[in-house]
Amino acid sequence: AYAAPGGLVCTAKALGQIYSSRLAEGLTNGQPYEFWVTAVNSVGESAPSRRMTATPRPDPPSAPSLTSLVSGNEQATATWTPPASDGGGTISEYRVYSASGERLCTVAASAGPPYSCVITGLKNGTTYQVRVTAVNESGEGPPSEWRSVVPNPAKPGPPRDLAGSTGFRSITVTWKPPADPGTYPVDTYQVWIAGDGVVCTVNPPATKCEITGH
Numbered sequence: 468a469y470a471a472p473g474g475l476v477c478t479a480k481a482l483g484q485i486y487s488s489r490l491a492e493g494l495t496n497g498q499p500y501e502f503w504v505t506a507v508n509s510v511g512e513s514a515p516s517r518r519m520t521a522t523p524r525p526d527p528p529s530a531p532s533l534t535s536l537v538s539g540n541e542q543a544t545a546t547w548t549p550p551a552s553d554g555g556g557t558i559s560e561y562r563v564y565s566a567s568g569e570r571l572c573t574v575a576a577s578a579g580p581p582y583s584c585v586i587t588g589l590k591n592g593t594t595y596q597v598r599v600t601a602v603n604e605s606g607e608g609p610p611s612e613w614r615s616v617v618p619n620p621a622k623p624g625p626p627r628d629l630a631g632s633t634g635f636r637s638i639t640v641t642w643k644p645p646a647d648p649g650t651y652p653v654d655t656y657q658v659w660i661a662g663d664g665v666v667c668t669v670n671p672p673a674t675k676c677e678i679t680g681h
Contacts, residue, residue, distance in 0.1 A: 487650060491664045498522065499522045500523070501518045501520050502518065502520075503515040503519070504515045505612070524556070527603060527606050527607060527608040528554045528601040530608060530609045530612075531561060535546055538618045538620070539618060540619050541588065541618055541619070542586055542588075543546070543598055543616040544583055544584070545563055545614075547599045548581075548585075553601075553603060553621055556605055557604065558601050558603050560575050560576055560601075560602050561573070561600065562574075562602065563584050563597060564599070564610065565595060572584040572585075589618045591618045593618070596613045598615065619651040620650035623648050623653050624646055624649070626643060626674075636680065637678060640658050640675065640677075643658070643676075652671070655668055656668070656670075656676070658676045
């Protein structure tokens with residue numbers, strides 16, 4: 468088989484009625500090549516077959532590395548580094564997606580590195596998953612790993628129905644959990660005394676603390 472430009476690029480032995488050759492190597496991506504085939508026997512080489520044109524193209528790029536996802540007020544900032552391989556082509560842009568498949572933003576490769584994107588329109592206290600892809604002339608490569616972010620996670624509301632009973636040199640304090648636990652489950656309650664600071668720490672589901680020695 469011949470190529471123009473390139474000359475003879477490969478040969479194949481006749482093994483049956485259908486012939487194929489290995490991939491021609493060392494070609495330039497994006498450059499058109501004309502290919503044709505000749506047959507050879509002990510007498511010599513045939514006239515060439517009809518010509519066909521093919522243009523090698525690169526592979527899609529590999530996955531970028533999503534290095535951080537920082538929360539803000541109704542927004543988050545994604546930061547990433549380029550993929551290890553550009554696929555043999557030129558990366559033109561990066562695309563940031565949510566778990567639902569929505570494209571959250573597009574960043575031109577000429578903008579970095581470093582690369583980042585401010586994702587807006589998010590709801591505070593809601594968990595979002597984000598990943599990023601790279602694009603070259605062959606298309607979109609595989610996505611990065613997922614990262615999660617919660618824009619402005621909410622603190623819990625105050626405990627309710629605080630009550631206390633006294634004993635001999637002791638006070639027993641009880642309460643009910645907050646009506647609004649916030650974004651994450653409550654993991655600790657702290658009981659404070661004015662002038663002394665925190666005097667007791669308990670973990671849910673406990674809602675009682677006995678304070679002695681005061």
